[in-house]
Amino acid sequence: MNKFIHICAFVISITCTVIGQNHLCGITHEDESSLMPDDTPLLRPRNALEYIPIKFHIVTDNNGGGAVDFNNLLNQFDQLNIDFKPFGFQFYLADGGDLPILKSTNLFEAPRDFPGEIQTQRYANAVNVFISKNTYDSSNGGVIAGYYTRMADHIVAQTGYIGYKDVLTHEMGHFFNLRHTFYGWEDDPYDELKHGNPVKSLTAPSYGVEVELVNKANCQKSADLICDTPPDYNFGFNATGCSFGKQVRDPNGDTVITMKNNFMSYFNNCIDFTFTKGQQTAMQNDYLGPRRNYLRNGYVPILDTIKEEVKLLAPINAQRVETYNNVSLTWTEVPYATRYFVEVTDGKDVFRAISLTNSYTFSDLKANKVYIWKVRPYNEGFTNTKLVFSTFRTGISTTATTELTGSNNFVQIFPNPIFGGQEIGVKVKTGKSGDYKLMILNTLGQVVRSYNKTLSVGENQFQIEGNNFEKGIYVLRLQNNAIDISQKFIVAE
Numbered sequence: 001m002n003k004f005i006h007i008c009a010f011v012i013s014i015t016c017t018v019i020g021q022n023h024l025c026g027i028t029h030e031d032e033s034s035l036m037p038d039d040t041p042l043l044r045p046r047n048a049l050e051y052i053p054i055k056f057h058i059v060t061d062n063n064g065g066g067a068v069d070f071n072n073l074l075n076q077f078d079q080l081n082i083d084f085k086p087f088g089f090q091f092y093l094a095d096g097g098d099l100p101i102l103k104s105t106n107l108f109e110a111p112r113d114f115p116g117e118i119q120t121q122r123y124a125n126a127v128n129v130f131i132s133k134n135t136y137d138s139s140n141g142g143v144i145a146g147y148y149t150r151m152a153d154h155i156v157a158q159t160g161y162i163g164y165k166d167v168l169t170h171e172m173g174h175f176f177n178l179r180h181t182f183y184g185w186e187d188d189p190y191d192e193l194k195h196g197n198p199v200k201s202l203t204a205p206s207y208g209v210e211v212e213l214v215n216k217a218n219c220q221k222s223a224d225l226i227c228d229t230p231p232d233y234n235f236g237f238n239a240t241g242c243s244f245g246k247q248v249r250d251p252n253g254d255t256v257i258t259m260k261n262n263f264m265s266y267f268n269n270c271i272d273f274t275f276t277k278g279q280q281t282a283m284q285n286d287y288l289g290p291r292r293n294y295l296r297n298g299y300v301p302i303l304d305t306i307k308e309e310v311k312l313l314a315p316i317n318a319q320r321v322e323t324y325n326n327v328s329l330t331w332t333e334v335p336y337a338t339r340y341f342v343e344v345t346d347g348k349d350v351f352r353a354i355s356l357t358n359s360y361t362f363s364d365l366k367a368n369k370v371y372i373w374k375v376r377p378y379n380e381g382f383t384n385t386k387l388v389f390s391t392f393r394t395g396i397s398t399t400a401t402t403e404l405t406g407s408n409n410f411v412q413i414f415p416n417p418i419f420g421g422q423e424i425g426v427k428v429k430t431g432k433s434g435d436y437k438l439m440i441l442n443t444l445g446q447v448v449r450s451y452n453k454t455l456s457v458g459e460n461q462f463q464i465e466g467n468n469f470e471k472g473i474y475v476l477r478l479q480n481n482a483i484d485i486s487q488k489f490i491v492a493e
Contacts, residue, residue, distance in 0.1 A: 033207065036225065038177075039228070052092070055095070071387055077091065089287070094126040096339070099341075109133075112156070127175060130154060131162055148171045184222070185233045185234035188205035213254070224264065229278065231256045261273045301380045303379075306382055310388050311388070312390045313475045314328070319393070333358045339377070341376045371392055375389075412487065414427070416490060421466050426438075430457060438451040439479070440464075472491055475489075476489060
């Protein structure tokens, strides 16, 4: 696991400045000092798994621009569960997995500057995570990658860092009452010339806390207040990746052996980042305390593993559809999926949606454009799934027909939807006569009917028996060596 670390260089106690390519944690001294982790044995028994709702607020500008990549967000959610599930935290997506857009240029540009607005959007019964393009603090001039505010009890993360493995894990540690392992050294990281070796002072340079000792004599009143995290004088701030070969001695002269792969440290590019047992207990105690009553609702989410990939049915790959302002996409249903992330892009414009069914219609595409379309299934507790993609080209028409190989080829179905055993009317226009294979596929991509048809140049019209079709979505596909066209239709009750 690579860890892209949070580096805070505080100016007037809270301003973060950019250090190389590291990403920046913006928790304020006021917020962090109020975190009082308790690593004593659990306050009361807990369940094997605690189901914790999380609500992502996808912030864009007023026009809907700048949204986080939903694919990265689903990856980030999966990583949270990888990091927290080993000690009993299972996150699930609130509201069944919906990921709505919050259009607000204020919150898009500077969420910390508009606390009132961000609080009005807060979801009452979940961990609230606002994902914004610019987590900018105008009062102090700092651009940061993420922060937790205890006073308002929400996390803000920068769009560009969603998808990195530990971005939210670090901030979620703060949410559940953890400090940085090096608390007291935030704005003055260890420097041998300045602080000595052994360290000369018994008081850390920031915030007036004691320098943590190797022998643990003061572990309950120094640094992060967790006794099984060894001393860390913000060594990661000036370290190269996960490398730290300097032997630093504490005020007693004992050599400090720090924990570089701790999620709450500032080292990066270490392998297998983790929380200590004491940190895990402190987070469990916080979750079970009265402050987190709103998270404990007794709900058991859908956690079923999704093993199958979707199959994209229509449009087929490289198909030209006649319409551009009303393009319907259809794919196979996947067992245990309750939501489908759908994206259409021409490389410049991006259109995203969350669908409850195995189809979605986009009404604002441009004419005569090649688009890539992508679909990824998930449910409220499982997002470790694959994104499947294909391409199509929009046409120049606004009719409901579907076209593939030129303006002289289309297939149309009527009526649509079809009710109760009605015959299915099919109209096909081709530019070449010949023998064709006509197939009807269900949402699993299975052929449920197959016919051989001889078609002439121009418009052909015929009917198919509608009996024995179950209610659902189907795709009619017409093929020969020169043409491959398809059209979706619906069988209703």
